Amino acid sequence: MTTARALDAIQTQSTGIDFLHSLKEASIAGILTMVVLGPITNLVLDQYDFHFYPLREPILVNGIMLGFVVALGRLFFSLLVQTRSGHDLMQRIGRHSAVSTDTDHDRPRRKKRHIVPALTLSLLASAILATLGLTGAIHKGAAFALILVVLFVWLSYGISVPKRRGEPNSWRISVPLLFAAGFLLPIVLNQAGLLPKVWLSNLTLALIYVLLGLGLNIVVGMAGLLDLGYVAFYAVGAYFLALGAQYLEMGFWTALVLAPLLAAASGAILGFPVLRMHGDYLAIVTLGFGEIIRLVLTNWVDFTGGPNGMPAPAPTFFGLEFSRRASEGHEPFHTFFNLPYSGDYKALFIYLILFAIVAIMLRFLNRLRYMPIGRSWEALREDEVACRSLGINHVNVKLSAFMLGAVTGGVAGVFFATYQGFINPSSFNFFESVLILSIVVLGGMGSTLGIIIAALALTLLPELLRDFAAYRVLIFGLLMIMMMIWRPYGLIRPRRPTFPARVPHAQ
Amino acid sequence: MHSDAIRNEAPAILKVQSLTRRFGGIVANDDISFDVAKGSITALIGPNGAGKTTVFNCITGFYRASSGQILICNGSDTVEVGALLRRPFTGGSYLVARAGVARTFQNIRLFKDMTVLENLLVAQHQHTDNNLFRGMMASDRFLKQENETVERAYHWLDIMDLSDYANRLAGELAYGRQRRLEIARSMCTSPRLICLDEPAAGLNPRETEQLSELIMALRREHGVTVLLIEHDMGLVMDISDHIVVLDYGRVIASGDVESVRNSPAVIAAYLGADEASQ
Numbered sequence: 001m002t003t004a005r006a007l008d009a010i011q012t013q014s015t016g017i018d019f020l021h022s023l024k025e026a027s028i029a030g031i032l033t034m035v036v037l038g039p040i041t042n043l044v045l046d047q048y049d050f051h052f053y054p055l056r057e058p059i060l061v062n063g064i065m066l067g068f069v070v071a072l073g074r075l076f077f078s079l080l081v082q083t084r085s086g087h088d089l090m091q092r093i094g095r096h097s098a099v100s101t102d103t104d105h106d107r108p109r110r111k112k113r114h115i116v117p118a119l120t121l122s123l124l125a126s127a128i129l130a131t132l133g134l135t136g137a138i139h140k141g142a143a144f145a146l147i148l149v150v151l152f153v154w155l156s157y158g159i160s161v162p163k164r165r166g167e168p169n170s171w172r173i174s175v176p177l178l179f180a181a182g183f184l185l186p187i188v189l190n191q192a193g194l195l196p197k198v199w200l201s202n203l204t205l206a207l208i209y210v211l212l213g214l215g216l217n218i219v220v221g222m223a224g225l226l227d228l229g230y231v232a233f234y235a236v237g238a239y240f241l242a243l244g245a246q247y248l249e250m251g252f253w254t255a256l257v258l259a260p261l262l263a264a265a266s267g268a269i270l271g272f273p274v275l276r277m278h279g280d281y282l283a284i285v286t287l288g289f290g291e292i293i294r295l296v297l298t299n300w301v302d303f304t305g306g307p308n309g310m311p312a313p314a315p316t317f318f319g320l321e322f323s324r325r326a327s328e329g330h331e332p333f334h335t336f337f338n339l340p341y342s343g344d345y346k347a348l349f350i351y352l353i354l355f356a357i358v359a360i361m362l363r364f365l366n367r368l369r370y371m372p373i374g375r376s377w378e379a380l381r382e383d384e385v386a387c388r389s390l391g392i393n394h395v396n397v398k399l400s401a402f403m404l405g406a407v408t409g410g411v412a413g414v415f416f417a418t419y420q421g422f423i424n425p426s427s428f429n430f431f432e433s434v435l436i437l438s439i440v441v442l443g444g445m446g447s448t449l450g451i452i453i454a455a456l457a458l459t460l461l462p463e464l465l466r467d468f469a470a471y472r473v474l475i476f477g478l479l480m481i482m483m484m485i486w487r488p489y490g491l492i493r494p495r496r497p498t499f500p501a502r503v504p505h506a507q
Numbered sequence: 508m509h510s511d512a513i514r515n516e517a518p519a520i521l522k523v524q525s526l527t528r529r530f531g532g533i534v535a536n537d538d539i540s541f542d543v544a545k546g547s548i549t550a551l552i553g554p555n556g557a558g559k560t561t562v563f564n565c566i567t568g569f570y571r572a573s574s575g576q577i578l579i580c581n582g583s584d585t586v587e588v589g590a591l592l593r594r595p596f597t598g599g600s601y602l603v604a605r606a607g608v609a610r611t612f613q614n615i616r617l618f619k620d621m622t623v624l625e626n627l628l629v630a631q632h633q634h635t636d637n638n639l640f641r642g643m644m645a646s647d648r649f650l651k652q653e654n655e656t657v658e659r660a661y662h663w664l665d666i667m668d669l670s671d672y673a674n675r676l677a678g679e680l681a682y683g684r685q686r687r688l689e690i691a692r693s694m695c696t697s698p699r700l701i702c703l704d705e706p707a708a709g710l711n712p713r714e715t716e717q718l719s720e721l722i723m724a725l726r727r728e729h730g731v732t733v734l735l736i737e738h739d740m741g742l743v744m745d746i747s748d749h750i751v752v753l754d755y756g757r758v759i760a761s762g763d764v765e766s767v768r769n770s771p772a773v774i775a776a777y778l779g780a781d782e783a784s785q
Contacts, residue, residue, distance in 0.1 A: 385616060387601075388604070
């Protein structure tokens with residue numbers, strides 16, 4: 001391996017970086033790419049002649065250009081592995097054990113060391129994105145949405161650092177600051193015209209998938225129960241809002257509080273018949289459950305509107321509506337605050353509530369791994385017989401996993417319905433379950449941060465790369481195959497919480 | 508003799524009364540009766556396929572006895588294992604552990620992808636604060652109880668000489684250490700009776716010797732009664748107060764070490780007997 005050779009190079013001559021070697025590697029990689037891809041993309045059959053177009057559009061899938069990109073990338077990596085920090089990084093990526101223990105949490109001081117470069121790096125990335133956006137190299141909205149994504153990832157990382165008694169947590173100040181920034185920045189950006197409604201909606205959808213991924217992670221990642229019908233709980237939440245508004249004059253907020261309860265109940269209903277099932281059998285039954293819910297929604301035309309779907313209400317801001325003209329007895333948001341009407345307010349408001357709820361959920365879901373219930377789930381995944389021999393009520397543990405997973409899915413469903421303003425059963429098909437499952441698998445089962453990154457990537461990348469829309473499923477499949485070969489445990493390996501010896505007694 | 512003294516004075520902690528377990532037409536256990544005295548070390552031995560593990564599974568609630576009774580006695584309080592297993596949905600097997608019977612497994616069943624310490628924390632779920640909201644808020648009460656369980660876990664790791672591995676994954680440990688960890692884990696449930704299923708299997712002679720010291724220490728210092736299945740006769744003869752010998756699902760001998768060692772039925776079962784002597 002060339003990387004291995006590069007690593008040897010540091011060990012022997014620890015001072016210099018071998019530019020010539022890197023350059024050679026980069027040119028070989030670039031030329032190979034051009035030779036392989038160039039004929040496919042740059043030669044065009046025209047009548048009876050071949051024509052060579054070196055700058056053929058779209059520029060990014062042009063084999064010659066790809067050659068340059070690959071060469072640059074190769075050069076970058078080749079130089080990176082020759083530096084000390086790059087070497088460390090490679091070592092960390094190369095580790096092959098499935099699960100690692102979380103030694104960082106043992107040493108809070110070391111953790112602190114990470115924060116400054118991490119924040120600098122994200123600020124730098126944000127600055128680059130902002131320049132790219134403002135100069136028009138990429139879409140303005142996309143650039144600023146990506147800045148918010150970077151912010152959100154750091155926020156979730158900060159939240160995932162556990163609180164310990166008597167130990168300084170260097171994230172204690174950063175987390176509220178990041179949260180405030182993530183909450184206020186969209187308002188500022190939107191008002192400055194840098195974050196249009198389209199990208200607010202994209203971000204909202206991305207966060208909905210983050211919620212779904214986190215919920216399914218409880219069931220699949222932690223409790224080890226392969227659930228292929230998770231979309232059912234998502235549908236329960238969404239239809240609860242739509243049906244509640246239709247028949248019970250229920251508003252968004254009422255639904256947001258009650259939908260998790262209903263979803264938990266349906267989680268328990270699904271849980272009971274599958275208590276004795278494992279693995280494949282469980283997957284089939286949950287798949288059936290998901291389809292039953294979808295088919296009921298499709299075929300009960302009188303009640304659910306069938307394939308025609310149903311409208312779902314938008315949230316209200318302390319009774320103020322976001323529509324141009326409010327319904328009777330209500331006032332629209334924009335007239336109350338003497339603002340010109342804009343559809344952006346609604347999108348912005350939904351995004352902000354969702355952002356706050358995801359942050360709160362993250363805080364709670366992260367705690368689960370440090371709690372007896374989370375440990376019981378993981379123990380159940382490892383060995384059910386041993387759990388029973390230790391006096392763990394495996395039925396309660398399984399049911400609680402299904403129920404808490406369903407609660408999260410239900411909340412996501414309410415947001416989905418209000419975000420779309422209209423729902424029909426085709427949003428809750430089997431492919432949706434598969435997508436959520438791939439978020440969990442790609443992210444790394446049991447790793448919150450990995451799942452967040454996977455959810456954001458799988459929902460936002462298709463929006464960023466609109467040009468390649470036709471290749472979406474192809475790229476998705478390739479990504480899955482590559483991940484399963486090189487990183488079978490997901491983007492980020494789950495880490496075990498560690499406990500230092502001799503915890504000081506509480507006074 | 509020392510062991511007889513214990514047997515005569517101590518009340519039984521476990522009474523197995525005409526236990527029969529059938530799998531279809533096969534009778535794995537046929538009318539088995541024996542008592543385990545409180546504070547004793549009782550061994551269950553017999554050739555392969557004699558039905559020892561089936562007896563264990565019945566006692567620890569993994570199988571329900573086809574007939575007969577298994578009583579766990581705790582002073583005046585007596586629990587019948589079969590009655591616990593009639594719970595709807597759950598099968599109730601976890602209640603046996605809560606009644607004070609812990610067990611280990613012939614093929615080690617650790618939570619391999621969890622750390623050594625977490626294995627012990629899972630076992631202490633009866634002592635932790637299981638309230639969802641207090642846990643999610645990381646309240647003081649929750650953290651205090653959590654710290655106590657961590658400390659108890661470290662206490663057991665010290666006893667088993669595993670403290671250095673506390674934050675390693677359980678599956679990464681060497682085989683002998685995994686055996687010790689499994690014993691530590693079942694001890695963390697604060698049992699009164701611990702059932703060890705072939706604890707010496709796969710251990711080298713030195714480790715076996717340490718194991719026998721460990722089992723004696725469990726009884727002496729932690730007041731736990733031990734019931735074990737074992738093929739290592741050296742270990743069994745060294746530490747047992749009482750031995751029950753099974754063959755073809757029946758009890759063929761039972762008593763202290765000497766009487767079992769000299770029992771013709773036992774010798775016949777292990778070494779085989781020629782036609783003439785039968």
